[in-house]
Amino acid sequence: MVCEDDCTLDSSACCNDVPVQDGSCPDSFCDTCDGPCIADCNESNSCEDQTIDCPDGYECVVECNAFDACQGATINCPSEHACTVECSGFEACEGVIINCGTGPCTVQCGSGGDACDATVNCGLGECAATCEEGGSVPELTCGSACVCDPC
Numbered sequence: 001m002v003c004e005d006d007c008t009l010d011s012s013a014c015c016n017d018v019p020v021q022d023g024s025c026p027d028s029f030c031d032t033c034d035g036p037c038i039a040d041c042n043e044s045n046s047c048e049d050q051t052i053d054c055p056d057g058y059e060c061v062v063e064c065n066a067f068d069a070c071q072g073a074t075i076n077c078p079s080e081h082a083c084t085v086e087c088s089g090f091e092a093c094e095g096v097i098i099n100c101g102t103g104p105c106t107v108q109c110g111s112g113g114d115a116c117d118a119t120v121n122c123g124l125g126e127c128a129a130t131c132e133e134g135g136s137v138p139e140l141t142c143g144s145a146c147v148c149d150p151c
Contacts, residue, residue: 087116111135
């Protein structure tokens with residue numbers, strides 16, 4: 001659930017109203033997580049051209065912090081929980097497609113040639129990108145996001 005009945009979709013107060021996470025994330029997604037589920041793509045080409053499906057019912061962080069770490073990947077965020085994608089390193093997220101759910105969706109862009117040359121398909125929740133000066137900027141498709149804040 002993104003917004004309660006007394007909220008409107010353009011009210012930023014509604015954007016972070018997400019369900020409580022159901023315990024620790026599944027072992028199949030990460031080994032030891034008490035907080036968000038973490039996809040570790042912090043080595044060169046480690047998640048290149050892969051589809052990363054964040055598990056539903058859990059907050060998700062996808063770390064793409066190396067040369068070509070997630071280049072060409074598709075990242076599917078959880079349907080209702082927060083999702084953060086980190087892109088840092090030369091071409092780390094070049095050509096990445098990020099599909100957000102109804103929870104908050106954030107892309108954090110570091111420096112490095114085309115580190116964050118990604119497409120973000122926002123959901124109904126808050127959708128935002130933060131970018132270091134001189135780095136590439138992701139394309140946010142805001143759609144019905146209650147808040148859309150590109151770099």
